[in-house]
Amino acid sequence: MSHVLALDQGTTSSRAIIFSRQGRSLAVAQQELPQLFPSPGHVEHDPEIIWKTQFETAKQAIDRAGLSADRIDAIGITNQRETTILWDRLTGKPVANAIVWQSRITAPLCERLKQDGLESLFRAKTGLVLDPYFSGTKIRYLLDEVPGVRERAERGDILFGTVDSFLAWRLSGGRRHVTDYSNASRTLLFNIHTLEWDDELLKLMGVPRAMLPEVRPSSEIYAETDLEVFGARVPISGIAGDQQAATFGQACFEVGQAKNTYGTGCFMLVNTGSQAVTSHHGLLTTIGWGLNGQVNYCLEGSVFIAGAVVQWLRDGLRLFDTAAEIEQLAAQVTSTEGVYFVPAFVGLGAPYWRSDARGTIVGITRGTTKAHIARAALEAIAYQTRDVLEAMHQDSKCPLNILRVDGGAAANSLLMQFQADLLGVTVQRPVVQETTALGAAYLAGLATGVWQSPADVTANWQLAAEFKPQVDTAAMQERYTDWKRAVERSLDWA
Numbered sequence: 246m247s248h249v250l251a252l253d254q255g256t257t258s259s260r261a262i263i264f265s266r267q268g269r270s271l272a273v274a275q276q277e278l279p280q281l282f283p284s285p286g287h288v289e290h291d292p293e294i295i296w297k298t299q300f301e302t303a304k305q306a307i308d309r310a311g312l313s314a315d316r317i318d319a320i321g322i323t324n325q326r327e328t329t330i331l332w333d334r335l336t337g338k339p340v341a342n343a344i345v346w347q348s349r350i351t352a353p354l355c356e357r358l359k360q361d362g363l364e365s366l367f368r369a370k371t372g373l374v375l376d377p378y379f380s381g382t383k384i385r386y387l388l389d390e391v392p393g394v395r396e397r398a399e400r401g402d403i404l405f406g407t408v409d410s411f412l413a414w415r416l417s418g419g420r421r422h423v424t425d426y427s428n429a430s431r432t433l434l435f436n437i438h439t440l441e442w443d444d445e446l447l448k449l450m451g452v453p454r455a456m457l458p459e460v461r462p463s464s465e466i467y468a469e470t471d472l473e474v475f476g477a478r479v480p481i482s483g484i485a486g487d488q489q490a491a492t493f494g495q496a497c498f499e500v501g502q503a504k505n506t507y508g509t510g511c512f513m514l515v516n517t518g519s520q521a522v523t524s525h526h527g528l529l530t531t532i533g534w535g536l537n538g539q540v541n542y543c544l545e546g547s548v549f550i551a552g553a554v555v556q557w558l559r560d561g562l563r564l565f566d567t568a569a570e571i572e573q574l575a576a577q578v579t580s581t582e583g584v585y586f587v588p589a590f591v592g593l594g595a596p597y598w599r600s601d602a603r604g605t606i607v608g609i610t611r612g613t614t615k616a617h618i619a620r621a622a623l624e625a626i627a628y629q630t631r632d633v634l635e636a637m638h639q640d641s642k643c644p645l646n647i648l649r650v651d652g653g654a655a656a657n658s659l660l661m662q663f664q665a666d667l668l669g670v671t672v673q674r675p676v677v678q679e680t681t682a683l684g685a686a687y688l689a690g691l692a693t694g695v696w697q698s699p700a701d702v703t704a705n706w707q708l709a710a711e712f713k714p715q716v717d718t719a720a721m722q723e724r725y726t727d728w729k730r731a732v733e734r735s736l737d738w739a
Contacts (some may be wrong), residue, residue, distance in 0.1 A: 250317050251682035252299055254324045255409050256509040261306035262679060264686040266695055268705035276303035278284045286591055288345040292330050296415050302735030305696040314475035315449050321483030324408035325489035326431045329383035334404050337419055341391050344383040347549060347591050351382035352600045369441055369494035370436045372530030373596050379454045380407060381433030381450045401455040416469030416481055425463040425484040430532040437532055439522055462535030462709040464688040483689030487681045488512040491651055494684030494704040498699050501643040505630055507654035511551030513542040513633045515641055520529045526636035527596025544640055546633025551626045552654045556589040556620055559601050564615045572657045575620035585731035586621035596636040603738035607731050627664040628728040636669055649673050651680040666716040676707040
Protein backbone atom coordinates (compact mmCIF):
# COMPACT_ATOMS: atom_id res chain seq x y z
CA MET A 246 0.00 0.00 0.00
CA SER A 247 1.19 3.52 -0.81
CA HIS A 248 1.21 6.24 1.83
CA VAL A 249 1.66 9.97 1.20
CA LEU A 250 2.04 12.50 4.01
CA ALA A 251 0.49 15.93 3.41
CA LEU A 252 1.58 18.83 5.58
CA ASP A 253 -1.17 21.46 5.58
CA GLN A 254 0.14 24.54 7.33
CA GLY A 255 -2.76 26.99 7.57
CA THR A 256 -3.48 30.33 9.15
CA THR A 257 -5.17 29.02 12.28
CA SER A 258 -3.82 25.47 12.51
CA SER A 259 -1.19 23.02 11.36
CA ARG A 260 -2.42 19.66 10.10
CA ALA A 261 -0.87 16.48 8.84
CA ILE A 262 -2.81 13.82 6.95
CA ILE A 263 -1.73 10.41 5.66
CA PHE A 264 -3.47 9.55 2.37
CA SER A 265 -3.81 6.22 0.60
CA ARG A 266 -3.51 5.71 -3.14
CA GLN A 267 -7.32 5.89 -3.32
CA GLY A 268 -7.17 9.44 -1.94
CA ARG A 269 -8.62 8.42 1.42
CA SER A 270 -7.46 9.82 4.74
CA LEU A 271 -5.83 7.14 6.89
CA ALA A 272 -4.77 9.33 9.83
CA VAL A 273 -5.06 12.99 10.82
CA ALA A 274 -3.41 15.19 13.41
CA GLN A 275 -4.07 18.89 13.99
CA GLN A 276 -2.91 21.62 16.35
CA GLU A 277 -4.20 25.16 16.65
CA LEU A 278 -1.80 27.97 15.71
CA PRO A 279 -1.87 31.05 17.98
CA GLN A 280 -2.59 34.39 16.30
CA LEU A 281 -0.60 37.47 17.34
CA PHE A 282 -2.08 40.96 16.97
CA PRO A 283 0.64 43.50 17.88
CA SER A 284 -1.39 46.46 16.58
CA PRO A 285 -4.76 47.08 14.88
CA GLY A 286 -4.82 45.45 11.46
CA HIS A 287 -1.42 43.78 11.96
CA VAL A 288 -1.24 39.98 12.27
CA GLU A 289 1.82 37.85 13.08
CA HIS A 290 2.77 34.21 13.75
CA ASP A 291 5.76 32.82 15.62
CA PRO A 292 7.72 30.82 12.98
CA GLU A 293 9.03 28.45 15.64
CA ILE A 294 5.46 27.61 16.62
CA ILE A 295 4.64 27.06 12.94
CA TRP A 296 7.49 24.54 12.76
CA LYS A 297 6.74 22.94 16.14
CA THR A 298 3.05 22.36 15.43
CA GLN A 299 3.69 21.09 11.90
CA PHE A 300 6.48 18.74 12.98
CA GLU A 301 4.49 17.38 15.91
CA THR A 302 1.34 16.79 13.84
CA ALA A 303 3.42 14.99 11.20
CA LYS A 304 4.82 12.64 13.83
CA GLN A 305 1.36 12.11 15.33
CA ALA A 306 -0.22 11.31 11.96
CA ILE A 307 2.49 8.77 11.15
CA ASP A 308 2.03 7.14 14.56
CA ARG A 309 -1.77 7.10 14.30
CA ALA A 310 -1.54 5.40 10.91
CA GLY A 311 0.59 2.69 12.54
CA LEU A 312 3.49 3.43 10.20
CA SER A 313 7.18 4.11 10.40
CA ALA A 314 8.64 6.98 8.40
CA ASP A 315 10.35 4.65 5.96
CA ARG A 316 6.89 3.53 4.77
CA ILE A 317 5.98 7.06 3.64
CA ASP A 318 6.42 7.32 -0.13
CA ALA A 319 6.34 11.10 -0.40
CA ILE A 320 5.68 14.35 1.46
CA GLY A 321 3.60 17.19 0.03
CA ILE A 322 3.55 20.67 1.52
CA THR A 323 0.70 23.16 1.25
CA ASN A 324 0.61 26.44 3.08
CA GLN A 325 -0.92 29.80 3.90
CA ARG A 326 0.59 31.50 0.91
CA GLU A 327 1.69 35.11 1.34
CA THR A 328 2.79 34.83 4.98
CA THR A 329 6.42 35.98 5.08
CA ILE A 330 9.37 34.63 7.09
CA LEU A 331 13.00 35.76 7.17
CA TRP A 332 15.61 33.52 8.78
CA ASP A 333 19.35 33.21 9.28
CA ARG A 334 21.02 31.00 6.67
CA LEU A 335 23.54 29.56 9.14
CA THR A 336 21.41 29.02 12.25
CA GLY A 337 18.00 28.59 10.62
CA LYS A 338 16.55 30.90 13.28
CA PRO A 339 13.89 33.46 12.28
CA VAL A 340 14.94 37.10 12.60
CA ALA A 341 11.41 38.24 13.49
CA ASN A 342 7.86 36.96 13.69
CA ALA A 343 6.20 35.99 10.43
CA ILE A 344 3.97 38.66 8.90
CA VAL A 345 0.68 36.94 8.09
CA TRP A 346 -1.12 37.38 4.77
CA GLN A 347 -3.99 39.10 6.59
CA SER A 348 -1.76 41.85 7.97
CA ARG A 349 -2.27 45.40 6.68
CA ILE A 350 0.98 46.71 8.15
CA THR A 351 2.41 47.55 4.72
CA ALA A 352 -0.59 49.56 3.49
CA PRO A 353 1.40 52.87 3.53
CA LEU A 354 4.13 51.33 1.34
CA CYS A 355 1.54 50.04 -1.12
CA GLU A 356 0.00 53.51 -1.33
CA ARG A 357 3.39 55.07 -2.07
CA LEU A 358 4.03 52.58 -4.86
CA LYS A 359 0.60 53.35 -6.32
CA GLN A 360 1.24 57.09 -6.13
CA ASP A 361 4.48 56.51 -8.02
CA GLY A 362 2.38 55.04 -10.85
CA LEU A 363 3.78 51.52 -10.51
CA GLU A 364 0.63 49.43 -10.10
CA SER A 365 0.21 48.74 -13.83
CA LEU A 366 3.81 47.50 -14.04
CA PHE A 367 3.39 45.11 -11.11
CA ARG A 368 0.02 44.00 -12.48
CA ALA A 369 1.42 43.25 -15.95
CA LYS A 370 4.32 41.17 -14.66
CA THR A 371 2.83 39.45 -11.61
CA GLY A 372 -0.93 39.36 -12.23
CA LEU A 373 -1.41 40.95 -8.79
CA VAL A 374 -2.58 44.29 -7.42
CA LEU A 375 -0.48 46.43 -5.09
CA ASP A 376 -1.94 45.36 -1.77
CA PRO A 377 -0.50 44.54 1.69
CA TYR A 378 -1.83 40.99 1.16
CA PHE A 379 1.22 39.93 -0.83
CA SER A 380 4.72 38.99 0.33
CA GLY A 381 6.92 41.56 -1.41
CA THR A 382 6.01 44.56 0.72
CA LYS A 383 6.26 42.41 3.85
CA ILE A 384 9.85 41.51 2.97
CA ARG A 385 10.63 45.20 2.44
CA TYR A 386 9.04 46.06 5.80
CA LEU A 387 11.16 43.52 7.69
CA LEU A 388 14.34 44.60 5.88
CA ASP A 389 13.66 48.21 6.85
CA GLU A 390 12.40 47.67 10.39
CA VAL A 391 14.58 44.90 11.89
CA PRO A 392 18.02 46.36 12.74
CA GLY A 393 20.92 44.99 10.70
CA VAL A 394 18.81 42.60 8.62
CA ARG A 395 19.11 44.46 5.31
CA GLU A 396 22.93 44.42 5.41
CA ARG A 397 22.94 40.71 6.28
CA ALA A 398 20.42 39.98 3.51
CA GLU A 399 22.58 41.74 0.93
CA ARG A 400 25.50 39.53 2.00
CA GLY A 401 23.32 36.45 1.49
CA ASP A 402 23.12 35.63 5.19
CA ILE A 403 19.34 36.10 5.48
CA LEU A 404 16.82 34.00 3.57
CA PHE A 405 13.22 34.78 2.67
CA GLY A 406 10.53 32.22 2.29
CA THR A 407 6.83 31.73 2.39
CA VAL A 408 5.81 29.00 4.83
CA ASP A 409 6.45 26.20 2.32
CA SER A 410 10.07 27.31 1.90
CA PHE A 411 10.60 27.52 5.64
CA LEU A 412 9.21 24.02 6.18
CA ALA A 413 11.21 22.54 3.30
CA TRP A 414 14.37 24.15 4.72
CA ARG A 415 13.74 22.69 8.18
CA LEU A 416 12.68 19.27 6.89
CA SER A 417 15.77 18.97 4.68
CA GLY A 418 18.11 20.03 7.46
CA GLY A 419 18.88 23.32 5.69
CA ARG A 420 19.96 21.62 2.47
CA ARG A 421 17.36 23.12 0.16
CA HIS A 422 15.96 26.64 -0.18
CA VAL A 423 13.08 26.16 -2.60
CA THR A 424 9.53 27.19 -3.44
CA ASP A 425 7.14 26.37 -6.26
CA TYR A 426 5.58 28.47 -9.03
CA SER A 427 2.26 28.88 -7.21
CA ASN A 428 3.79 30.36 -4.06
CA ALA A 429 6.30 32.49 -5.97
CA SER A 430 3.44 33.96 -7.98
CA ARG A 431 2.05 35.52 -4.78
CA THR A 432 5.09 37.62 -3.89
CA LEU A 433 4.82 40.67 -6.24
CA LEU A 434 8.40 39.79 -7.25
CA PHE A 435 7.92 36.88 -9.66
CA ASN A 436 7.19 37.32 -13.35
CA ILE A 437 4.44 34.79 -14.07
CA HIS A 438 5.14 34.94 -17.82
CA THR A 439 8.92 34.38 -17.81
CA LEU A 440 8.76 32.19 -14.65
CA GLU A 441 11.67 34.06 -13.04
CA TRP A 442 12.32 36.50 -10.23
CA ASP A 443 12.08 39.90 -11.90
CA ASP A 444 15.11 42.17 -11.47
CA GLU A 445 13.12 45.36 -12.14
CA LEU A 446 10.55 44.52 -9.49
CA LEU A 447 13.25 43.46 -7.01
CA LYS A 448 14.96 46.83 -7.44
CA LEU A 449 11.71 48.78 -7.03
CA MET A 450 10.85 46.81 -3.90
CA GLY A 451 14.38 46.93 -2.49
CA VAL A 452 14.71 43.14 -2.08
CA PRO A 453 18.13 41.47 -2.60
CA ARG A 454 17.99 38.52 -5.01
CA ALA A 455 20.40 36.56 -2.77
CA MET A 456 17.70 35.96 -0.16
CA LEU A 457 15.16 34.41 -2.54
CA PRO A 458 14.46 30.68 -2.90
CA GLU A 459 14.91 28.67 -6.09
CA VAL A 460 11.56 28.41 -7.90
CA ARG A 461 10.61 24.96 -9.18
CA PRO A 462 7.51 23.17 -10.55
CA SER A 463 4.89 22.03 -8.05
CA SER A 464 5.61 18.33 -8.46
CA GLU A 465 9.17 17.04 -8.38
CA ILE A 466 11.58 15.59 -5.82
CA TYR A 467 13.12 18.69 -4.24
CA ALA A 468 14.98 17.03 -1.38
CA GLU A 469 14.80 14.30 1.22
CA THR A 470 14.05 14.78 4.88
CA ASP A 471 17.05 14.91 7.17
CA LEU A 472 17.52 11.71 9.18
CA GLU A 473 17.15 13.66 12.42
CA VAL A 474 13.61 14.78 11.48
CA PHE A 475 11.70 11.49 11.10
CA GLY A 476 14.49 8.92 11.31
CA ALA A 477 14.26 8.15 7.60
CA ARG A 478 14.92 9.90 4.31
CA VAL A 479 11.53 10.66 2.79
CA PRO A 480 11.17 12.52 -0.54
CA ILE A 481 9.76 16.04 -0.32
CA SER A 482 8.12 16.07 -3.73
CA GLY A 483 5.09 18.35 -3.84
CA ILE A 484 4.60 22.02 -2.98
CA ALA A 485 1.64 24.30 -3.70
CA GLY A 486 -0.05 27.24 -2.04
CA ASP A 487 -3.20 26.22 -0.21
CA GLN A 488 -5.72 27.50 -2.75
CA GLN A 489 -3.90 26.07 -5.75
CA ALA A 490 -3.52 22.76 -3.92
CA ALA A 491 -7.25 22.70 -3.23
CA THR A 492 -7.99 23.37 -6.90
CA PHE A 493 -5.75 20.43 -7.83
CA GLY A 494 -7.32 18.22 -5.16
CA GLN A 495 -10.77 19.07 -6.54
CA ALA A 496 -9.61 17.78 -9.95
CA CYS A 497 -10.37 21.12 -11.65
CA PHE A 498 -8.14 20.30 -14.61
CA GLU A 499 -10.36 21.56 -17.45
CA VAL A 500 -10.60 25.20 -18.49
CA GLY A 501 -13.63 26.76 -16.81
CA GLN A 502 -13.77 24.37 -13.86
CA ALA A 503 -13.88 26.21 -10.52
CA LYS A 504 -13.69 25.58 -6.80
CA ASN A 505 -14.31 27.68 -3.71
CA THR A 506 -12.53 27.03 -0.43
CA TYR A 507 -14.26 28.18 2.76
CA GLY A 508 -11.41 28.51 5.23
CA THR A 509 -10.15 31.43 7.29
CA GLY A 510 -10.67 33.39 4.11
CA CYS A 511 -12.66 32.40 1.06
CA PHE A 512 -10.93 31.71 -2.24
CA MET A 513 -12.48 30.96 -5.60
CA LEU A 514 -10.24 29.81 -8.45
CA VAL A 515 -11.22 29.08 -12.03
CA ASN A 516 -8.87 27.18 -14.31
CA THR A 517 -7.79 29.19 -17.37
CA GLY A 518 -5.37 26.55 -18.68
CA SER A 519 -2.15 27.68 -20.38
CA GLN A 520 -3.47 31.25 -20.74
CA ALA A 521 -2.74 33.90 -18.11
CA VAL A 522 -6.03 35.82 -18.34
CA THR A 523 -5.73 39.47 -17.34
CA SER A 524 -8.49 40.61 -15.01
CA HIS A 525 -10.21 43.96 -15.47
CA HIS A 526 -12.63 43.46 -12.59
CA GLY A 527 -10.56 43.11 -9.44
CA LEU A 528 -9.42 39.49 -9.68
CA LEU A 529 -5.88 38.11 -9.59
CA THR A 530 -4.07 36.24 -12.34
CA THR A 531 -2.08 33.52 -10.63
CA ILE A 532 -0.18 30.33 -11.38
CA GLY A 533 -2.16 27.26 -10.41
CA TRP A 534 0.67 24.72 -10.61
CA GLY A 535 3.60 23.55 -12.67
CA LEU A 536 3.45 19.89 -13.70
CA ASN A 537 5.16 17.80 -16.38
CA GLY A 538 6.82 20.81 -17.98
CA GLN A 539 3.56 22.79 -18.26
CA VAL A 540 2.29 25.75 -16.27
CA ASN A 541 -1.41 26.03 -15.47
CA TYR A 542 -2.92 29.47 -14.75
CA CYS A 543 -6.01 30.48 -12.78
CA LEU A 544 -8.13 33.53 -12.10
CA GLU A 545 -8.61 34.01 -8.37
CA GLY A 546 -10.93 35.96 -6.15
CA SER A 547 -9.53 36.32 -2.63
CA VAL A 548 -11.91 37.10 0.25
CA PHE A 549 -9.98 37.91 3.42
CA ILE A 550 -12.58 36.98 6.06
CA ALA A 551 -14.86 33.94 5.74
CA GLY A 552 -14.55 31.25 8.40
CA ALA A 553 -12.70 33.81 10.52
CA VAL A 554 -16.01 35.63 11.08
CA VAL A 555 -17.36 32.46 12.70
CA GLN A 556 -14.23 32.29 14.84
CA TRP A 557 -14.81 35.92 15.90
CA LEU A 558 -18.43 35.25 16.86
CA ARG A 559 -17.19 32.30 18.93
CA ASP A 560 -14.15 33.88 20.59
CA GLY A 561 -14.92 37.60 20.43
CA LEU A 562 -18.66 37.72 21.15
CA ARG A 563 -18.92 34.21 22.66
CA LEU A 564 -22.21 33.50 20.89
CA PHE A 565 -21.46 29.76 20.92
CA ASP A 566 -18.80 27.34 22.14
CA THR A 567 -17.79 25.57 18.92
CA ALA A 568 -17.78 26.79 15.32
CA ALA A 569 -20.10 23.95 14.27
CA GLU A 570 -22.87 25.36 16.50
CA ILE A 571 -23.39 28.37 14.24
CA GLU A 572 -25.50 26.34 11.81
CA GLN A 573 -27.97 25.36 14.52
CA LEU A 574 -28.08 28.93 15.87
CA ALA A 575 -28.58 30.47 12.43
CA ALA A 576 -31.35 27.96 11.64
CA GLN A 577 -33.45 29.34 14.53
CA VAL A 578 -34.55 32.14 12.16
CA THR A 579 -35.69 31.86 8.55
CA SER A 580 -34.02 35.11 7.48
CA THR A 581 -31.82 37.87 8.84
CA GLU A 582 -34.81 40.28 8.85
CA GLY A 583 -32.79 42.84 6.93
CA VAL A 584 -29.54 42.52 8.94
CA TYR A 585 -26.34 42.53 6.85
CA PHE A 586 -22.87 41.80 8.23
CA VAL A 587 -19.83 42.96 6.23
CA PRO A 588 -16.83 41.24 7.91
CA ALA A 589 -14.19 43.67 6.66
CA PHE A 590 -12.02 43.19 9.76
CA VAL A 591 -8.81 43.68 7.76
CA GLY A 592 -10.29 45.51 4.79
CA LEU A 593 -11.94 43.99 1.73
CA GLY A 594 -10.20 41.79 -0.82
CA ALA A 595 -11.47 40.91 -4.28
CA PRO A 596 -13.05 42.53 -6.15
CA TYR A 597 -12.91 45.71 -4.04
CA TRP A 598 -9.33 45.84 -2.72
CA ARG A 599 -10.21 48.42 -0.09
CA SER A 600 -7.85 48.38 2.89
CA ASP A 601 -9.83 51.32 4.35
CA ALA A 602 -12.96 49.17 4.90
CA ARG A 603 -13.85 47.84 8.34
CA GLY A 604 -16.37 45.39 9.77
CA THR A 605 -19.96 46.64 9.71
CA ILE A 606 -23.35 45.32 10.82
CA VAL A 607 -26.36 47.23 9.47
CA GLY A 608 -30.13 46.86 9.74
CA ILE A 609 -30.24 46.09 13.48
CA THR A 610 -33.57 46.61 15.27
CA ARG A 611 -34.87 45.86 18.77
CA GLY A 612 -36.01 42.52 17.39
CA THR A 613 -32.52 41.47 16.27
CA THR A 614 -31.15 38.43 18.13
CA LYS A 615 -27.88 36.57 18.10
CA ALA A 616 -29.51 34.11 15.69
CA HIS A 617 -29.98 36.92 13.17
CA ILE A 618 -26.35 37.99 13.62
CA ALA A 619 -25.17 34.39 13.15
CA ARG A 620 -27.25 33.95 10.00
CA ALA A 621 -26.03 37.30 8.62
CA ALA A 622 -22.43 36.19 9.20
CA LEU A 623 -22.96 32.97 7.23
CA GLU A 624 -24.76 34.82 4.45
CA ALA A 625 -21.88 37.32 4.27
CA ILE A 626 -19.58 34.47 3.26
CA ALA A 627 -21.92 33.63 0.39
CA TYR A 628 -22.40 37.26 -0.65
CA GLN A 629 -18.64 37.79 -0.86
CA THR A 630 -18.41 34.68 -3.02
CA ARG A 631 -21.01 36.11 -5.39
CA ASP A 632 -18.98 39.34 -5.60
CA VAL A 633 -16.10 37.24 -6.88
CA LEU A 634 -18.23 35.15 -9.25
CA GLU A 635 -19.69 38.29 -10.85
CA ALA A 636 -16.15 39.47 -11.60
CA MET A 637 -15.16 36.04 -12.95
CA HIS A 638 -18.07 36.03 -15.37
CA GLN A 639 -16.93 39.40 -16.71
CA ASP A 640 -13.26 38.42 -17.03
CA SER A 641 -13.38 34.84 -18.25
CA LYS A 642 -16.58 35.02 -20.34
CA CYS A 643 -17.03 31.39 -19.30
CA PRO A 644 -20.39 30.59 -17.65
CA LEU A 645 -20.12 28.62 -14.43
CA ASN A 646 -22.70 25.88 -13.94
CA ILE A 647 -21.06 23.89 -11.13
CA LEU A 648 -18.98 25.09 -8.18
CA ARG A 649 -16.96 22.53 -6.21
CA VAL A 650 -16.53 23.47 -2.56
CA ASP A 651 -14.25 22.50 0.30
CA GLY A 652 -12.84 23.82 3.57
CA GLY A 653 -14.28 23.84 7.07
CA ALA A 654 -17.40 25.92 6.39
CA ALA A 655 -18.31 23.76 3.37
CA ALA A 656 -19.64 21.23 5.92
CA ASN A 657 -22.36 23.78 6.81
CA SER A 658 -25.31 22.68 4.70
CA LEU A 659 -27.36 25.79 5.49
CA LEU A 660 -24.56 27.93 4.05
CA MET A 661 -24.09 25.69 1.01
CA GLN A 662 -27.80 25.81 0.12
CA PHE A 663 -27.86 29.59 0.48
CA GLN A 664 -24.73 29.74 -1.68
CA ALA A 665 -26.42 27.72 -4.44
CA ASP A 666 -29.54 29.90 -4.25
CA LEU A 667 -27.53 33.13 -4.36
CA LEU A 668 -25.27 32.08 -7.24
CA GLY A 669 -27.90 30.23 -9.23
CA VAL A 670 -25.48 27.35 -9.79
CA THR A 671 -25.15 23.80 -8.47
CA VAL A 672 -22.77 23.46 -5.52
CA GLN A 673 -20.93 20.14 -5.16
CA ARG A 674 -19.29 18.94 -1.96
CA PRO A 675 -16.85 16.01 -2.32
CA VAL A 676 -16.48 13.00 -0.05
CA VAL A 677 -12.98 14.13 0.94
CA GLN A 678 -13.31 17.77 1.99
CA GLU A 679 -9.67 18.15 2.98
CA THR A 680 -8.86 18.88 -0.64
CA THR A 681 -6.04 21.31 0.19
CA ALA A 682 -4.01 18.58 1.87
CA LEU A 683 -5.17 16.05 -0.73
CA GLY A 684 -3.94 18.27 -3.57
CA ALA A 685 -0.50 18.51 -1.96
CA ALA A 686 -0.48 14.73 -1.56
CA TYR A 687 -1.38 14.21 -5.22
CA LEU A 688 1.39 16.56 -6.39
CA ALA A 689 3.90 14.74 -4.19
CA GLY A 690 2.73 11.28 -5.24
CA LEU A 691 2.76 12.15 -8.95
CA ALA A 692 6.48 12.89 -8.63
CA THR A 693 7.24 9.54 -6.98
CA GLY A 694 4.97 7.22 -8.97
CA VAL A 695 2.16 6.75 -6.44
CA TRP A 696 -0.14 8.20 -9.11
CA GLN A 697 0.66 8.19 -12.82
CA SER A 698 -1.29 11.20 -14.11
CA PRO A 699 -4.02 13.73 -13.21
CA ALA A 700 -6.51 11.20 -14.62
CA ASP A 701 -5.92 9.16 -11.44
CA VAL A 702 -6.90 12.23 -9.40
CA THR A 703 -10.10 12.67 -11.41
CA ALA A 704 -10.95 9.00 -10.93
CA ASN A 705 -10.59 9.33 -7.14
CA TRP A 706 -12.91 12.38 -6.85
CA GLN A 707 -16.33 11.42 -5.44
CA LEU A 708 -19.46 13.48 -4.78
CA ALA A 709 -20.83 13.54 -1.21
CA ALA A 710 -23.63 16.14 -1.49
CA GLU A 711 -25.12 18.40 -4.13
CA PHE A 712 -27.05 21.64 -3.57
CA LYS A 713 -29.22 22.97 -6.39
CA PRO A 714 -30.80 26.46 -6.51
CA GLN A 715 -34.27 26.46 -4.93
CA VAL A 716 -35.16 30.14 -4.49
CA ASP A 717 -36.56 32.63 -7.00
CA THR A 718 -33.74 34.48 -8.77
CA ALA A 719 -35.42 37.90 -8.50
CA ALA A 720 -35.74 37.58 -4.72
CA MET A 721 -32.06 36.69 -4.36
CA GLN A 722 -31.07 39.59 -6.63
CA GLU A 723 -32.94 42.00 -4.34
CA ARG A 724 -31.07 40.70 -1.32
CA TYR A 725 -27.76 40.91 -3.18
CA THR A 726 -28.50 44.55 -4.06
CA ASP A 727 -28.97 45.29 -0.35
CA TRP A 728 -25.66 43.53 0.36
CA LYS A 729 -23.92 45.93 -2.02
CA ARG A 730 -25.47 48.85 -0.11
CA ALA A 731 -24.09 47.43 3.13
CA VAL A 732 -20.61 47.11 1.56
CA GLU A 733 -20.71 50.81 0.66
CA ARG A 734 -21.27 51.65 4.32
CA SER A 735 -18.17 49.71 5.37
CA LEU A 736 -15.81 51.85 3.27
CA ASP A 737 -13.62 54.82 4.24
CA TRP A 738 -13.32 53.90 7.92
CA ALA A 739 -9.60 53.16 8.36
